[in-house]
Amino acid sequence: MTTTAEIVKNNKDYTIASWSVQNAWNPIVMDRAEGVYFWDAEGKRYIDWSSQLVNVNVGHSHPHVIEAIRNQIGKMGYAQPSIATEARGQLGELLAEITPGKITKAFFTNGGTDAIETAIKIARMFTGKQKILTRYRSYHGATFGAASAGGDPRRHGHGPGVPDIVRLPDPYAYRSPVYNGRTQEEGDLIMADMVEEIVQMEDPKSCAAILIEGYSGTSGIIQPTEVYWNRLHQICQKYDMLLIVDEVMSGFGRTGEWFGVDNYPNVQPDIIATAKGITSGYVPLGATIVSEEIANYFNDHMFSMGLTYSAHPLAMAAGVANIEVYRSENLIENSRDMGKVLRRGLNDLAEKHQVIGDIRGTGLHQVIELVKNRETREALSGFQQPFTEPLQIVYKTLRDEGMSTFVRWNMIFNCPPLTITEAQLKEGLDIIDHALTKIDGYYEG
Ligand SMILES: Cc1ncc(COP(=O)(O)O)c(C=O)c1O
Incomplete structure (x- = not known):
């Protein structure tokens, strides 16, 4: 041994x-x-x-998830992404049910990083604009695009990242001087107003999207109030920008809601990027899930993205089984x-x-x-x-x-x-x- x-x-x-x-x-x-x-x-x-x-x-070794993966591999180990499978359609439908409002259609990736890469590509394809605005204290993944999008120091150490990422200061009520002598809501409003100023300075005609974690994660769970979120949503609408919400960590019940952004009921994301709890890690999987409007755009425009393991049957089966467990338990x-x-x-x-x-x-x-x-x-x-x-x-x-x-x-x-x-x-x-x-x-x- x-x-x-x-x-x-x-x-x-x-x-x-x-x-x-x-x-x-x-x-x-x-x-x-x-x-x-x-x-x-x-x-x-x-x-x-x-x-x-x-x-x-x-939790670990959940029998329902294990059984679903076993059943799936007993039927097929792999299907390439242009083939339809029962589990893929089921998982897409379940995701449309649990995601907020108008979010309806999923592209499946291997994890969170490439779900973010896909979200950025989609935002650029759909809006025809380039710049993506993200927070300093954020993490969005490890490949060049996603690593550049994340603002915390994990983006350093491998030379220049991708261009046209614009960094936003953080609504860090415990440490930012903006909050001195103010309530969190008052500080949050100032921080959100600064976002609008940054959009104006960057030129709204070049700003494709704001990308933000639905509920801040490993950078320190630094989360603004509804005031900030509502304002961000308004800014996106005013300047024809998309709101991309990173739910890789905060999705699937982590914050006591299906998605972190559900803590802000007036906010409607255009794209959700998620992973992690979608399968609880039993099989690698991520998803970029878009609004009906964005989905319709790709009905007659090329969707320029693909991955060999997109919609892998084992991941699809694990995803369906996880959502069943979240619901039944x-x-x-x-x-x-x-x-x-x-x-x-x-x-x-x-x-x-x-x-x-x-x-x-x-x-x-x-x-x-x-x-x-x-x-x-x-x-x-x-x-x-x-x-x-x-x-x-x-x-x-x-x-x-x-x-x-x-x-x-x-x-x-x-x-x-x-x-x-x-x-x-x-x-x-x-x-x-x-x-x-x-x-x-x-x-x-
Ligand atoms: C908020 C957030 N986005 C993206 C990622 C990247 O996901 P993955 O490691 O699955 O590629 C992570 C990973 O921790 C994350 O926490």
Whole structure:
């Protein structure tokens, strides 16, 4: 039998880890997984507090999804994208049912990045304009177009990206000086007015779309209020721009709604790009889903995009089965309800640990920001810097005590599978409590 050390060695010797200096890669070996837990090769159990990459929304090893994939592969392993399949039509129809308003027709991709690439292409083809406006603190994927669209530092390190991406400042109420002495709504309105000014300076005749996460994700769950969203929507309408909403992470119940943008009922996207929870990661899949108007445009114009694995039958079957699970197990509602429990638990932790400076998010999509001082809000570890000592301690304690989650800069992400129970939430919050107890002494307020 291969030992844990040999498995790690093989992984490290022959494969490359994402977003890592390779010598620093110190992976857990996952052996099996079920529900909100997974086990390493030596039998140690971890609570999956980030649903892997915020995608295993229905939990691990869900029998209905496994069965659907099994049934599908028993009939065919692959069908090229110009062939129709039953599961493809079913998934398209289900997506039209659950997406907001006029969004009706899907192009299937391999994941979130190429769903974003497709959305940008569609916006350029449909409007005949080029510029795409995106936020600094955003992530939209890893290939050149999507990486250029994302504003956070993951776009750096490989030379110039694609042209005609215009960057927008962030509605970051906790840190942006615009919010000093103002309510979040007042600050949000100023930030949204700045978007209009930027459109005017860039020339509205060249601006194709605003691209924004339906609910901000790994850049720090930095989310404006409805005031901002409504204004953005108006700006798009006023200047004939499309509103592309990135629902790769915030889709499929993550925020207690089907899609993050559903938290803003007056906002109607023109294009939704999604992935992750569409199959909960069981098979890679993304989708770019467009309004009826855009879909109709391509009835007599060439749709210049294609992928060998577009609408892969296994992904289609996994997508249908996932939506069935979300519905039959009321997981969107559970995310909303458990999100409230999670928030109460995080609030309790903030009463106990002064290092918690801010808590943001909704549903099972929440983050805490750790600070040295609540007055100055100085971060306990720097943005895009290696972890300082207290963050190293947090990271190590969580892992030692059996929690797997994202810890980035000075933030701990709380995004477990949507199937999580109150007792399991308590278990996770207790682990975070232990980790924070170890770093209380680093508070300088
Ligand atoms: C908001 C958002 N958009 C796009 C992507 C890229 O998706 P993928 O990694 O599936 O290509 C991600 C991935 O984390 C994401 O969080």
